[in-house]
Amino acid sequence: MEELAGRLTALDPDAGAAVRVIAYFDRLAESRVGLEVLVRGAAVLAGCPARLVDEDRRVHVRVEPDGTRRDTTAPPDATWPREPLAPDGTGTSAALWLERDTDPNVVDAVILERAAGAIRQVLDRTRGRARAEDPALLETLLDASADERARLTAAKRLGLDTADPAALFRAVAIRGGRPRVVPAAAALPAGRLGVGPAVSVLELPRSSSAARTALRFTAEGTPQDPGSSIVYADELGDLALLERLVAPGSEPTPDMRALRKAIADAPWMLATLHAVATTVSLRAAAAEMNVHHSTLQHRIAHAESLLGWSLRTPHGLWRLHLALVLRHLAATTHPE
């Protein structure tokens, strides 16, 4: 009978296509189908592979237009049409993609929107609610001045397990996004992160404040902004005290001025000084910089002449490291 009836296939962008897409996904959502069925629906109706990735929740589903499941760990192409699964600024990159290399079809947007809507419901139902969805609840949870009962209620409504008094959580400050709260043993969200200490639910305001401090010590991890993109408050120790001393945009100290002058002198300077300050030996610094040992020696000599102090003594290295940290904290291109 099948040839007599036509079959479910990629839709031409005609007037009825959007209606059929909506009806198809509404029906699937009503029947509470799983993720693969929804991703397959997107692939079949679009006529190209569809891919769901939610790193936070360890979800990878990729389906070919013939319906077969074929997952991959290769990163999605930035040019493919996509629909994010969480609102902007929540620090998660979860999304549904159509692997469309040609011009996007006008039906694509409808397919992505309806499929992603149904996928969000399944993820919330089966993988736990995406945290940080309600900013007001999160604000209450992380506010030390809020009533304890209100904070516990907020925690419950955010899906945190508050029944176990031994359960520990971390606040995570995210550059360019709202903070998140994750169980202590859970994976961290994507992005540039300050990670608070593991605490009980009612201590989360403290974890959050430590996370915000830690975030100020993070860097992009590029030659222009070397350093770690994830900083744990626990590992920061008393270095955290520096954060209170130097506000973004504050007046540079003499060492900071010397450092600024040195950095402006050569494109390799900042990354070289960072490597020298953060590795245990010049040999390790040379390896990290991927330069020959003798090249590094020349560079250090040049830097010393610009800075005005030696980089071959523990004291000189400590002075360099401190100047680097203060400069980083004073930079105004910083997260907040």
Next chain:
Amino acid sequence: MAMAPPPFDPELAAALAAVAGHVPSTITVEWARRAREQGEYGVRDDEQLRRDGRFTVEERAVPGPPDAPDISLLICRPAGAVGARPVIYHTHGGGMILGDNRVGIIGALDWAQEFAAVVVSVEYRLAPEHPHPAPVEDVYAGYLWTVEHAAELGGDPDRIVIAGASAGGGLTAALALLVRDREAHRPLGQMLLCPMIDDRNDTPSAIQMDGIGVWDRGSNAVGWDALLGAARGGADVSGYAAPARAADLADLPPAFIDVGSAETFRDEAVAYASRIWQAGGVAELHVWPGGFHGFEGFAPQAALSQAARAARLPWLRRLLGE
């Protein structure tokens, strides 16, 4: 009391809704007449059958039954095959009233591609213009020709698998009975996919699915009435018309039978498998939960369709010794 029908598999149900409107659950004689006038179904394009040169394709007129016109066989042979290859003798579906030898050919070609087999798909005369036994005798004549000419086609006459879906499944089951009773050359196996085999049309599944899904009880009545006329459902219907009527199911080639749990043909297919076992025969039965009639064709990408397709290959592999 009519029991509630089993629910459709959700993915299949959404696909059915999306293509709804093409075929009503209950077809009428008038609808079938218009469908025949309007449409040519199946794969029309030989290029598509050739599959990038994997097959050579020809249509051949061969003698029909005695005193009947020639019949047309669509023959697809694997390119570059060595030795005598298995043969799939295919009979198309369409409720005994619709279709031609290019309907349902995709599935047969998939198997042929897997095993470098020859496909022979028979064109038979359709009811109601040509009632029983015209269709099944055409299918039988085409089979005899295929046995005699298998070697010429690069095929192995001892490894012919007869196969069909829906009405084609019913005709395939009938062919197996005819071959046994007329002592013709036996096929190696029979593949009966959601087969239409019982003109009485009164099983619990037929009653449950009345008015629902694809090829419901009313559609089934239209098909059988066309084939059998007033004799339909009476005491004198031959097993060569409706294989469920055959008194003896012993000594048949091994059968592969599949069917959906949510279709008219569920109970007759399950009963046919049971009766083969009771007669000391060999059968493999798959009942796909929530499958409506022909689900695999409507939504080939669905998980259940993939599973149904995948289940057939191991059976063929064991049977063919490939």
